[in-house]
Amino acid sequence: MSSHTAPAPIPATQTAPSFALLATIFLLTLLEFLQSGMIAFAAGPIMGEIGASPEEFSLTTVAYAAVAISTISKQRWLAERLGWRNFVLASLGLFILGCSICATSDSYPAFMIGRVIMGLGGAAFMTTGRVLVNLIPPSPQRFVGIKYFATGLAAGIAFAPGLASLTVAQDEWNGIFVLLMLVAAAAAVVATLSLPTALVSDDLRSQSNPVLFMSLAGGSFLMLYAIQRSQYDFFTDATMLLSIIGCGAVAMLYFFRAIRQHDRPLLGLQSLKHPRYIVGVAVFMLCYVLLGANNYILPMMLQRGLGVPWEIVGRVQTLGLSSALVAWLVMMWALPKWPGPKKFLMAGFVSLAVFGILLSRLTGDVHIWADVLPALAFNGIFLIFVMATTAMHTFRDVQHHDTVLSHAQQLKNMLAQFGTALGVASSALMLQWRSTEHYTVLVSRFENSNPIYVQTLQAVSRALAANGAGANADALAVAQLAQMVTQQATLMACVDYFAVVAAVGVLGAIAMAVQRLMK
Structure with a gap:
């Protein structure tokens, strides 16, 4: 500019x-x-x-x-x-x-x-x-x-x-x-x-062209719609989804290419070509993907996988994520003494890895306060250590002018909408895929030749009969076992998801250790 x-x-x-x-x-x-x-x-x-x-x-x-x-x-x-x-x-x-x-x-x-x-x-x-x-x-x-x-x-x-x-x-x-x-x-x-x-x-x-603005609005809607529909149509109509994403991407590419010709563009992209800013936005995108995915998976795991009541789920998540406030207090105390960002970024991704590891080891006998709450606390630490640190250093090279800083923030937060949507869709797809795989394996054991299945069915049937089920005890026992299998398959799928989160945390910590832009 x-x-x-x-x-x-x-x-x-x-x-x-x-x-x-x-x-x-x-x-x-x-x-x-x-x-x-x-x-x-x-x-x-x-x-x-x-x-x-x-x-x-x-x-x-x-x-x-x-x-x-x-x-x-x-x-x-x-x-x-x-x-x-x-x-x-x-x-x-x-x-x-x-x-x-x-x-x-x-x-x-x-x-x-x-x-x-x-x-x-x-x-x-x-x-x-x-x-x-x-x-x-x-x-x-x-x-x-x-x-x-x-x-x-x-x-x-x-x-x-x-x-x-x-x-x-x-x-x-x-x-x-x-x-x-x-x-x-x-x-x-x-x-x-x-x-x-x-x-x-x-x-x-700043200048704004109505045709270009409609191109941005239409393109973003098409891409977000396709991402959202992937939760339901990915395994049945992927070609249609890819076509919609392609049309949306073309419309958005047209917008971003055209605004570069303006003297005072709606978004001054030329002023944002700084390696620190580009890397910082990439880290932000990862955080928003994980934020969207975790917001989808955590209630699913606690409610459907573990059968925890709604009020308890909210209480546990809030208590666990309150660690974000504690982490920010620690940062405010530490920053004047040790201002370098690398240690906070590394600690944040290590916390993400610990969060994933703790939840990837859950079983049906989990104690929510002793096993889940500490894991959620590490998630809160990750969000603040990484997001707050990245926010303080990403814009260092673009804050020399208020308009440039505003455009940098606008672009980052526009991409954040895609990141959150992508996180929800990808986690939903993984949950569908893994729960189906686990359900298929578990259901295959529902046969009379399996002595464990027969013993469990008989025990549940006797318990239901003792509680007044009468002649319907056997049918109700089968239905209850089927529900237990669905719950177990959901829990196992969530465990698989958190194993991936742990791997992302480890890779992120390594990447932060070797990067040189934010020391």
């Missing part, structure tokens, strides 16, 4: 940032991770309340992500024309409107409309929260803004499952959206008190 076309920088506040500004940064980031974590965790109960099938509900996730990518791409464009205060207030207003529609919806179409409007408003919360840190002039005080940003991230990840399970356990699933509206309203108050209203002059504003 040439110097004569560079947009004016964000107006700076006083050296000591106001509490209202820091609270705005914290609440915007908190909202991003609360809404995604709570809705993902409570997907099952919400589907039951609005009468949606799993395919329909996952389509709402695709719609949200596609709208999010489009909105994030125009975040800087909108902020230049509205000013940061009006942009953030408009985003929060749309988010609250979408939440209110979701909270009062009793049908799938109404819920879909609400989620799309939530995406229009809330998609750029994380991008905005990080860019607003630059309202603080370059000084040690800017790190205070980073602290509030990362604390919002850690708190959102940690508290989302517990809050979601609490509302669902009280048979008030729409309380999820009421809570989000309250947090958004608080963010609107502090944003009004702290954010500037200055606009960028007309001759320095």
Whole structure:
């Protein structure tokens, strides 16, 4: 980007940032991770309340992500024309409107409309929260803004499952959206008190072509739709899915190639060609893939594989992921003394490996508090040590100008939507594949020539008969054993998944040990 076309920088506040500004940064980031974590965790109960099938509900996730990518791409464009205060207030207003529609919806179409409007408003919360840190002039005080940003991230990840399970356990699933509206309203108050209203002059504003924008929106929707459909059609119609992905990729490639010809492009990609930034975004993508996959697999393993009640699942996940907050406190204490990122990145991936190893050794006799909770704690450590460290160092070469930093954040968070969707789809496919394989092996042992099967069937039948099953005891015993086999196959598939996670952790730790960009 040439110097004569560079947009004016964000107006700076006083050296000591106001509490209202820091609270705005914290609440915007908190909202991003609360809404995604709570809705993902409570997907099952919400589907039951609005009468949606799993395919329909996952389509709402695709719609949200596609709208999010489009909105994030125009975040800087909108902020230049509205000013940061009006942009953030408009985003929060749309988010609250979408939440209110979701909270009062009793049908799938109404819920879909609400989620799309939530995406229009809330998609750029994380991008905005990080860019607003630059309202603080370059000084040690800017790190205070980073602290509030990362604390919002850690708190959102940690508290989302517990809050979601609490509302669902009280048979008030729409309380999820009421809570989000309250947090958004608080963010609107502090944003009004702290954010500037200055606009960028007309001759320095980013350019946006409606045809190119539709190409981005359409291409991202097609790719996300194909990724989502792979959970259901991968083994039956892979050619169709690949064709849709190809069409989406062509549309997005056209968008990114065309915007390079603009003097003031919607996304200044030329300014982002820094090895540190490229590697950092790749690490972020891996984190978002794992975050999406783990958010899908963990409730599946605990509920279907181990039969743990819903409320306990949320409580355990929140307690385990609270280690993210502890890990961030450790980082804040250690960074002034040992600022180098390599040790935190290595420790983070080692924690991921330990998380995978602990859960890959589970059996049906697992004790959830003694065996699962420590593993979840290592997952929280991984997320903060890797994501917070990468966030602090990825943008070092692109933060010399507010517009360049904004575009860097926008591109990273657009890719994050694909990463999360890919994580959910890939973990769902692996669970289908491995559970089917294990189920086939287990069912093959259901035969009268197997003495263990016969003894178990007879024992279950006698127990059911003693409890009043009568003549139906044998049939009920077979059905109960079939259910046990399905549960065992699900657990074994989850164990296979976590073995892969352990391997990723080991490889990641090795890669961080030998890399030279983030020392």
